[in-house]
Amino acid sequence: xxxxxxxxxxxxxxxxxxxxxxxxxxxxxxxxxxxxxxxxxxxxxxxxxxxxxxxxxxxxxxxxxxxxxxxxxxxxxxxxxxxxxxxxxxxxxxxxxxxxxxxxxxxxxxxxxxxxxxxxxxxxxxxxxxxxxxxxxxxxxxxxxxxxxxxxxxx
Amino acid sequence: xxxxxxxxxxxxxxxxxxxxxxxxxxxxxxxxxxxxxxxxxxxxxxxxxxxxxxxxxxxxxxxxxxxxxxxxxxxxxxxxxxxxxxxxxxxxxxxxxxxxxxxxxxxxxxxxxxxxxxxxxxxxxxxxxxxxxxxxxxxxxxxxxxxxxxxxxxxxxxxxxxxxxxxxxxxxxxxxxxxxxxxxxxxx
Numbered sequence: 001x002x003x004x005x006x007x008x009x010x011x012x013x014x015x016x017x018x019x020x021x022x023x024x025x026x027x028x029x030x031x032x033x034x035x036x037x038x039x040x041x042x043x044x045x046x047x048x049x050x051x052x053x054x055x056x057x058x059x060x061x062x063x064x065x066x067x068x069x070x071x072x073x074x075x076x077x078x079x080x081x082x083x084x085x086x087x088x089x090x091x092x093x094x095x096x097x098x099x100x101x102x103x104x105x106x107x108x109x110x111x112x113x114x115x116x117x118x119x120x121x122x123x124x125x126x127x128x129x130x131x132x133x134x135x136x137x138x139x140x141x142x143x144x145x146x147x148x149x150x151x152x153x154x155x
Numbered sequence: 156x157x158x159x160x161x162x163x164x165x166x167x168x169x170x171x172x173x174x175x176x177x178x179x180x181x182x183x184x185x186x187x188x189x190x191x192x193x194x195x196x197x198x199x200x201x202x203x204x205x206x207x208x209x210x211x212x213x214x215x216x217x218x219x220x221x222x223x224x225x226x227x228x229x230x231x232x233x234x235x236x237x238x239x240x241x242x243x244x245x246x247x248x249x250x251x252x253x254x255x256x257x258x259x260x261x262x263x264x265x266x267x268x269x270x271x272x273x274x275x276x277x278x279x280x281x282x283x284x285x286x287x288x289x290x291x292x293x294x295x296x297x298x299x300x301x302x303x304x305x306x307x308x309x310x311x312x313x314x315x316x317x318x319x320x321x322x323x324x325x326x327x328x329x330x331x332x333x334x335x336x337x338x339x340x341x342x343x
Binding site: 008011012014015016018019020021022023027028030031032035036038039040042 | 179182183186190191198204207211215216218219220262263264266273277280295296299300301330331
C-alpha cells in the first residue's frame with residue numbers, strides 16, 4: 001500500500017515527463033506585430049476620458065436617485081390618498097357619533113372633527129399652535145358640558 | 156527567491172512607467188516577462204494550443220488598446236492574468252465549435268523524450284488534466300510547468316495561498332484517479 005507522499009511523488013514524476021508549450025518565435029512576431037499595430041491605430045487615449053467618465057457617472061447616479069425619490073413619493077401619495085381624512089369621512093364619522101350625542105353637543109363635535117381633519121393642511125407653526133389651543137378649549141368645554149347618554153337615558 | 160520577486164516588482168514598475176509614457180517598447184518588455192506564463196495559463200483555460208495562441212494575441216492587443224488602464228493598475232501581474240482570463244472566456248463564448256475542435260488541437264504538452272511511448276503518455280496526461288476542473292488544473296499547471304509557489308499562484312488567480320494549496324491537493328487526487336481510469340481503459 002503506497003502512502004500519500006509516494007503517490008504524489010509518482011504523479012509528479014509523471015507530470016515532469018512533459019513540459020508546457022512555450023511561445024515560439026513565430027508566435028512572438030505575430031503577437032507583437034498585432035499589438036504594435038493596435039498601439040499605433042488607437043493613439044493616446046483622450047485625456048478627458050480620465051475625468052469625464054466619473055463625472056458622467058456621478059451625474060447619472062444623481063439623476064437616478066432623484067427619480068427614485070420622486071417615484072417613491074408618488075407611490076406613497078397614491079397609496080395613502082384613500083386613507084386621508086376628507087369631508088366625506090368627517091360626515092360618516094360624525095354620523096355615527098351623532099347618534100350618541102345630545103343635540104347641543106353635536107355642533108362642538110363637528111367643529112372638533114373638522115379642526116383635526118384639516119390639521120395636516122396648515123403648515124405654519126403659528127396656525128398649528130392656534131389650532132391646538134382651539135382643540136384644547138373645545139375639549140375642555142366638551143368635558144365640562146358632557147352628559148353621559150347612557151346615564152341620561154336611564155334617568 | 157526574494158531577490159527574484161524584487162526584480163519582478165521593479166520590472167513591473169518599469170513596464171508601467173513605459174506604458175504611462177506611451178512608449179510601445181512596453182509591449183516587448185511584457186512579452187519578455189510574461190508571455191510564457193500567460194500562454195501556460197491560457198492553455199490551461201482553453202485546453203487548446205491554437206485557441207491559447209489566439210487568446211495570447213488578443214491579450215496583447217487589448218493591452219495595447221487599454222494601455223492607460225494597465226499603466227494605472229495597482230499590481231501588474233494579477234491584472235494581466237485577469238485580462239487574459241477575460242479574453243479566454245470571451246473566446247469560449249464565441250467559439251461554438253470549440254468542443255469539436257478540442258480533441259484535435261489538444262497538443263499543448265510536449266514530451267521531454269522523443270519516443271512513441273512518451274507521446275502516448277503525454278496524450279493521456281493531457282486528457283487527464285483537461286478533465287480536471289479549471290481552477291484545480293490552473294494550480295497544477297502553474298505549479299508543475301511554471302515553477303510557481305502557492306503564494307504566486309494565489310496572487311495570479313486572486314485567491315489565498317491556502318486556497319491554492321488545497322486546490323493543488325484536490326487536483327492531485329483527481330488527476331491520479333483520472334490517470335488510473337485512462338490506464339484501465341487502455342488495458343481493457
